[in-house]
Amino acid sequence: MxxxxxxxxxxxxxxxxxxxxxxxxxxxxxxxxxxxxxxxxxxxxxxxxxxxxxxxxxxxxxxxxxxxxxxxxxxxxxxxxxxxxxxxxxxxxxxxxxxxxxxxxxxxxxxxxxxxxxxxxxxxxxxxYEQAIAFGLQRTKDMLTLPAEKRYRKLLTAQPELIRYVPLQYIASYIGIKPESLSRIRKKVIF
Missing domain, CATH: 2.60.120.10 (Jelly Rolls)
Incomplete structure (x- = not known):
């Protein structure tokens, strides 16, 4: 192989x-x-x-x-x-x-x-394709139903390495909030 x-x-x-x-x-x-x-x-x-x-x-x-x-x-x-x-x-x-x-x-x-x-x-x-469709549907549901802190926690649970390599402005944008809001959430969230 x-x-x-x-x-x-x-x-x-x-x-x-x-x-x-x-x-x-x-x-x-x-x-x-x-x-x-x-x-x-x-x-x-x-x-x-x-x-x-x-x-x-x-x-x-x-x-x-x-x-x-x-x-x-x-x-x-x-x-x-x-x-x-x-x-x-x-x-x-x-x-x-x-x-x-x-x-x-x-x-x-x-x-x-x-x-x-x-x-x-x-x-x-x-x-x-099937996995991508399921992921997209779940992401849409999360964006519509979960508060920002829960979206952030879910992202970090799924991909904890993001916090080390991805600038916070991209993470904030991805979860649909401003960087300042993410800073406040991060102060409350301890992983």
Whole structure:
């Protein structure tokens, strides 16, 4: 079995044949992402899917001149401006490295090729889509029903490493509050 972090991650959720491993290894390119690198830019079609092995990224959108963080992710995991990546239309969001990241990327054309030639990759993607939909629905519910302190506690329980690597302004934006409000909440919350 290949020991690349990408193949290990996928193999835990879907078994891969040797030809599928070879195809994945050929199509996903290892990349080192620098801190603050813009991986996908708002108003342009998203052209890459990223597997973040180590490091932190965010998806943000510009709303009336305000930078709003809509997703925070630390590796390991897959990320892109998904709606744009799938539709080929310009993205309404940007994907930005918060820290330096060790990652792998695949182009849309190679992603589609992989989808056609690897049944196990297709199955793996189906499971990822289902998890992403469930996560999105839960996040929407949390934003509508939980007070800010509970949203913050829930985020730190799910991803405790965020507090060490992600600037507080992004965390505040992600949970829908101002940085000053987050500062007050943090004084009350001890982890």
């Amino acid at each position: 290949n020991t690349s972090p990408l193949l290990q991650f996928i193999s835990r959720k879907a078994p891969l044949s040797a030809p599928e491993e070879a195809l994945l290894t050929r199509l996903f390119k290892p990349v080192r992402l620098e801190k603050n690198a813009v991986l996908e830019q708002e108003n342009r079609p998203a052209g890459q899917l990223y597997y973040i092995h180590q490091g932190f990224v965010r998806i943000s959108s510009n709303e009336d001149g305000r930078d709003i963080t809509t997703q925070l992710m630390g590796g390991p995991g897959f990320i892109t401006c998904f709606t744009s990546f799938m539709s080929g239309k310009p993205s309404q969001e940007s994907l930005i490295a918060i820290t330096g990241c060790d990652a792998y990327s695949i182009t849309k054309a190679d992603y589609l090729l992989l989808h056609q030639q690897s049944p196990n990759w297709k199955h793996f993607c189906q499971r990822l």
